[in-house]
Structures are given as structure tokens and as C-alpha cells.
Amino acid sequence: MKKLINDPSDVVAEALRGMEAAHGDLIRVNHDPAYIVRADAPVAGKVAIVSGGGSGHEPMHGGFVGRGMLDAACPGAVFTSPTPDQMQAATTAVDGGAGVLHIVKNYTGDVVNFEMAAELAEAEGASVRQVVIDDDVAVKDSLYTAGRRGVGATVLAEKICGGAAERGDDLDGVVALCERVNANARSMGMALTSCTVPHAGEPTFTLGEDEMEIGIGIHGEPGRERMPLEPADRIVARLLDPIMEDMPLGDGDEALLFVNGMGGTPLIELYIAYRRAAELLGERGVRVTRSLVGPWMTALEMAGASVTVLKLDAELTELWDAPVVTPALRRGA
Amino acid sequence: MSVGVAVTTADVVGFVERYAAVVAEHRQRLTKLDAAIGDGDHGENLDRGFRATVPKLAEVADGTPADVLKTVATTLIAKVGGAAGPLYGTAFLRAGSAVAGRVELDETAVVAALDAALEGLKARGKADVGDKTMIDAWTPAVAAAHAALDGGKDLPAILAGAAAAAETGRDETIPLVARKGRASYLGERSAGHVDPGATSSALLFGALRCEDKG
Ligand SMILES: Nc1ncnc2c1ncn2[C@@H]1O[C@H](COP(=O)(O)OP(=O)(O)OP(=O)(O)O)[C@@H](O)[C@H]1O
Ligand SMILES: [Mg+2]
Numbered sequence: 001m002k003k004l005i006n007d008p009s010d011v012v013a014e015a016l017r018g019m020e021a022a023h024g025d026l027i028r029v030n031h032d033p034a035y036i037v038r039a040d041a042p043v044a045g046k047v048a049i050v051s052g053g054g055s056g057h058e059p060m061h062g063g064f065v066g067r068g069m070l071d072a073a074c075p076g077a078v079f080t081s082p083t084p085d086q087m088q089a090a091t092t093a094v095d096g097g098a099g100v101l102h103i104v105k106n107y108t109g110d111v112v113n114f115e116m117a118a119e120l121a122e123a124e125g126a127s128v129r130q131v132v133i134d135d136d137v138a139v140k141d142s143l144y145t146a147g148r149r150g151v152g153a154t155v156l157a158e159k160i161c162g163g164a165a166e167r168g169d170d171l172d173g174v175v176a177l178c179e180r181v182n183a184n185a186r187s188m189g190m191a192l193t194s195c196t197v198p199h200a201g202e203p204t205f206t207l208g209e210d211e212m213e214i215g216i217g218i219h220g221e222p223g224r225e226r227m228p229l230e231p232a233d234r235i236v237a238r239l240l241d242p243i244m245e246d247m248p249l250g251d252g253d254e255a256l257l258f259v260n261g262m263g264g265t266p267l268i269e270l271y272i273a274y275r276r277a278a279e280l281l282g283e284r285g286v287r288v289t290r291s292l293v294g295p296w297m298t299a300l301e302m303a304g305a306s307v308t309v310l311k312l313d314a315e316l317t318e319l320w321d322a323p324v325v326t327p328a329l330r331r332g333a
Numbered sequence: 334m335s336v337g338v339a340v341t342t343a344d345v346v347g348f349v350e351r352y353a354a355v356v357a358e359h360r361q362r363l364t365k366l367d368a369a370i371g372d373g374d375h376g377e378n379l380d381r382g383f384r385a386t387v388p389k390l391a392e393v394a395d396g397t398p399a400d401v402l403k404t405v406a407t408t409l410i411a412k413v414g415g416a417a418g419p420l421y422g423t424a425f426l427r428a429g430s431a432v433a434g435r436v437e438l439d440e441t442a443v444v445a446a447l448d449a450a451l452e453g454l455k456a457r458g459k460a461d462v463g464d465k466t467m468i469d470a471w472t473p474a475v476a477a478a479h480a481a482l483d484g485g486k487d488l489p490a491i492l493a494g495a496a497a498a499a500e501t502g503r504d505e506t507i508p509l510v511a512r513k514g515r516a517s518y519l520g521e522r523s524a525g526h527v528d529p530g531a532t533s534s535a536l537l538f539g540a541l542r543c544e545d546k547g
Contacts, residue, residue, distance in 0.1 A: 080414045083413065083414045107416075108514045112457055112458065145517040146518070197373055199377050200364060204368050219372040219515075222519060
């Protein structure tokens with residue numbers, strides 16, 4: 001293992017110190033229990049949005065805390081869900097009296113811990129709603145799985161719901177919007193390499209020089225299928241086809257295309273993938289009117305990418321364009 | 334059996350300390366099992382939780398068994414994260430509630446606590462037998478404890494039966510295709526691996542068995 005770290009058990013705590021030092025104008029960091037809130041929290045009368053999950057996916061979620069996006073983020077240990085006490089404390093810290101939305105990625109750990117946190121926070125008088133994001137078409141949504149994983153749509157939902165909360169939508173409205181984003185977004189990812197969780201010290205799985213793993217999540221877990229490496233255009237089709245099968249888009253539909261890097265794949269390769277994905281959508285008559293390209297939701301140093309397609313309407317587009325001021329995403333303000 | 338076999342607060346503390354040591358010893362093994370069909374953090378998660386738990390046991394040494402179980406629960410819930418944190422946390426919480434106020438636990442109370450723990454696991458995780466989770470170790474273990482209790486066995490025999498059944502249940506997860514938790518994302522590829530949570534649960538019943546007294 002070769003990493004720019006000190007003691008593996010200090011990784012998350014030291015990274016939080018770094019975020020605090022670098023972005024003190026935008027965020028405040030509480031260290032025990034660990035959570036990040038926007039500098040001006042709580043914002044009176046505004047619906048607050050809290051998310052969280054294992055660390056190792058930076059900039060998600062802590063990098064998305066700030067005006068126009070999240071009010072708070074709870075970082076867990078690397079690839080491990082945070083705990084209810086963190087979430088409860090974060091919820092209380094950002095509750096501005098208009099209710100709190102928990103945006104939760106569909107992993108058993110995250111869902112169960114957030115459920116317990118909501119029970120604790122409600123016992124103290126907070127009004128909490130939970131929306132579970134489950135956009136990963138690599139996982140069959142059936143009785144035989146824990147359901148689809150939450151991946152790329154999470155970033156889009158946090159941005160769009162953040163915009164809605166900022167313009168004054170009430171809790172029901174923000175919840176409905178979050179569900180709409182989830183219902184209209186699909187993702188699929190692939191890996192060229194695995195990644196090494198600091199305390200584990202060795203890669204979670206190993207891929208040969210000429211192999212790739214299709215249908216991975218964001219935790220270095222193996223995917224559905226291992227196959228010989230192919231050129232980028234073929235890989236993009238393998239990611240996009242199941243998305244389009246699951247959520248047929250066609251003539252005249254507008255979409256946001258999000259090509260996400262897993263941490264170890266350079267932007268130049270992500271643009272190669274974006275180009276092909278946009279071409280394929282264009283061939284089906286889909287108009288790609290908004291885009292996001294980059295390592296926004298990573299799996300440590302894993303090489304690979306995921307594709308997310310969000311079907312847009314006028315309101316989603318407007319909220320996507322709304323100003324946002326966070327450590328990672330900052331525009332229009 | 335005699336009154337001498339009742340479980341005291343000190344016994345429960347001893348069990349938790351034993352299990353903490355076992356988890357520390359098996360940390361890497363549990364994490365390796367989880368790397369195969371999950372995300373490689375199960376041993377690390379549990380070890381973090383129990384390392385935080387042990388120093389707190391002194392605070393409740395003068396309390397009831399339920400006080401100890403509740404302290405374990407709240408510490409696990411606060412320190413573990415992942416699926417295992419709230420699951421084991423809920424199990425200890427429900428076990429504590431089932432024996433609240435009692436100074437000593439007889440066989441019936443111990444089995445009632447195990448019952449409540451399993452009910453808590455099921456309520457939290459919504460998994461059932463055959464889903465390839467810790468439930469597959471717990472369910473036969475609790476059933477064996479009941480059978481031994483009904484058969485008039487003493488506490489060491491009840492716990493030995495539970496531990497053996499938990500190990501069998503753990504091994505029976507190997508051919509299963511996971512239907513809950515991260516391993517379910519693998520579909521058929523999850524078959525052929527033992528479930529990490531069932532493995533840590535079998536270790537828990539093993540630590541409980543060492544409760545031999547009398
Ligand atoms: N719904 C469930 N009910 C009961 N047990 C479950 C359930 N889901 C997972 N488990 C158990 O949890 C074990 C995995 O625990 P672990 O500590 O690795 O959490 P995790 O799933 O990795 O959490 P996270 O996703 O937050 O990292 C599995 O081996 C399984 O026995
Ligand atoms: Mg795990």
C-alpha cells in the first residue's frame with residue numbers, strides 16, 4: 001500500500017481538519033461526533049438537507065455542504081456508514097424550523113443508521129423525512145437483493161434539492177422533488193482497478209491487466225461481471241444500454257449527462273467517455289442540455305467511471321442552474 | 334441445576350470482554366470474508382465498536398445485567414456504523430430490555446434475552462433465514478437454546494447447544510445466494526462464500542458459551 005497518509009486510523013479525522021482549514025469561510029466542522037455544516041447554519045425557516053455516508057467518496061458529501069446544496073454531511077469511516085449520533089447531532093445543528101430532509105444512498109448500513117437517527121431526532125421534536133436514492137441499474141431491484149444502490153443520482157439530487165430548499169420550498173415539496181430526481185435518474189459504473197481501504201492495506205479485489213469489472217458500486221466491491229478490457233466506446237455502450245433499457249428516453253427528451261470518475265481515472269479519459277455517451281444519446285434523439293464531468297463521487301483511487309442520465313424538465317433544469325457555493329461545486333454566485 | 338448457575342452482572346461483563354478479545358483476534362479474518370462478498374470492513378467495524386465498549390464496562394459494574402447490555406448497545410450504535418453497528422446494537426438493546434431490572438438471570442431469562450435480540454435483528458434488518466446474513470447463525474442458535482431449555486438442560490448445556498447451532502448455521506450460509514446486505518449486489522457470485530456477519534455471530538455464541546459456571 002502506497003498512500004499519502006499518516007496512521008491509517010487517523011485518515012478521516014485528519015482529512016476533516018484539512019477541510020476545516022481550507023474552507024472555513026464556507027463550512028464548520030464538528031469533530032466529535034463528526035459532521036460538517038454550512039457556515040451560516042441553521043438557516044431559519046429553510047428546509048435543511050442532510051446527507052452522509054462512508055468516507056472515501058470525496059468530494060461527496062462534505063464537499064457539497066454550503067449555500068444551494070447540503071446543510072450538513074456526516075462522514076463515516078472509509079466505506080462505512082456513519083452512525084446515528086452523528087446524524088442526529090447534524091440534524092439538530094441545521095434544523096431551521098422548516099424540517100429536515102435526509103438524503104440516503106441505498107445501502108443497508110446507511111439506511112438503517114439514518115432510520116435510527118431520524119427516530120432519535122424526532123423524539124427531540126425535529127421533523128425529519130428520508131428519501132433513499134437507488135439509481136444503480138447494475139443491481140436488480142427485486143426481492144432477491146437489498147435493492148439498487150444509490151450512486152450518481154445522489155450528487156444531482158443534493159444539488160437540485162439544495163436549490164429548491166434555498167428558494168423556499170417546504171419540506172413536502174423538497175421531498176417530492178428528491179423522489180422525482182431519483183425516479184428520473186439511472187446510473188451504471190465500471191472499474192479498471194480496485195482500490196485499497198487504508199486500514200485493510202490491500203486492494204479489495206484484484207483485476208488483471210487486461211480485465212475490467214462491470215456494474216461496480218462505489219466501495220471497491222466486486223461488480224456483477226468481470227470481462228476482458230475493451231475500448232472506451234464499447235465500455236460506454238455497456239454502461240448506457242442498461243440505463244436506456246430501464247428508463248427509455250427518446251425523441252425530444254432532454255437530459256443531464258453525468259460522467260463520473262472513480263478517483264483514479266484522469267479527466268481526459270472521462271471526456272472520451274462523455275463524448276461517446278453524448279453521441280449515443282443523440283442517436284436516440286435525446287437532447288443533452290446539461291452536463292457534469294469529473295470525479296464527484298469517488299471510490300478512493302479506483303480507476304473507472306460511471307454514467308448517470310437524469311431526465312430533465314424545466315423545473316429540474318432551473319434548479320440545476322441555481323447558484324451553489326460549496327467547497328467542491330461553486331457557480332452562479 | 335441449582336441456584337448457583339444464575340448469571341450475574343460480572344458474568345455479562347466477562348462475556349462482553351471475551352467477545353471483544355475474540356473480535357480483535359479475528360478482525361482481519363472477518364474483514365477478509367467481507368472483502369470477498371461485501372466491502373471489506375466488517376472486522377474493522379466490530380473491533381472499533383468493542384474497543385470503545387470495554388473501557389465503559391467499569392461504569393456499569395455495579396449495575397444490573399441489563400445496564401451492561403444497554404451500555405454495549407449504545408456504544409456499538411455510536412461507534413460501529415455500517416450494517417453491523419445498528420444490527421448488533423439493536424440486538425444488545427432488546428436483550429437488555431428483556432431482562433430489565435433483574436439482578437441475576439436464570440436459564441429462562443437468558444433464553445428470553447436471546448429471543449429478544451433475534452427479534453430486534455429481524456426488525457432492524459428485515460432479513461429472514463436463508464438471506465445469507467447473521468440471521469442464519471442466530472435463528473438456529475436461539476432455536477437450539479429453546480430446545481435445550483424445554484428439555485430441562487442447565488445453562489452451560491443451553492449455551493453449548495446454541496454455540497454449536499450457530500456454527501452450523503454459519504457454515505450453511507456458504508452455498509446461499511445473498512438476498513440482503515451488500516453481498517446481494519453480487520447475485521450468484523455471492524454463493525461459495527461464508528457470510529461475515531454469520532461468522533461474527535457464531536463467534537459471539539462461542540464467547541457466550543464460555544459462560545460456564547457452577
Ligand atoms: N438486512 C440485514 N439483516 C441482517 N443482517 C444483515 C443485513 N444486511 C447485512 N447484514 C449482515 O451484516 C454483515 C455486514 O456487516 P458490515 O459491518 O460489513 O456492514 P456493511 O454492510 O459493510 O455496512 P456499510 O454498507 O455501511 O459499510 C453481513 O455479513 C450480514 O451478516
Ligand atoms: Mg462490510
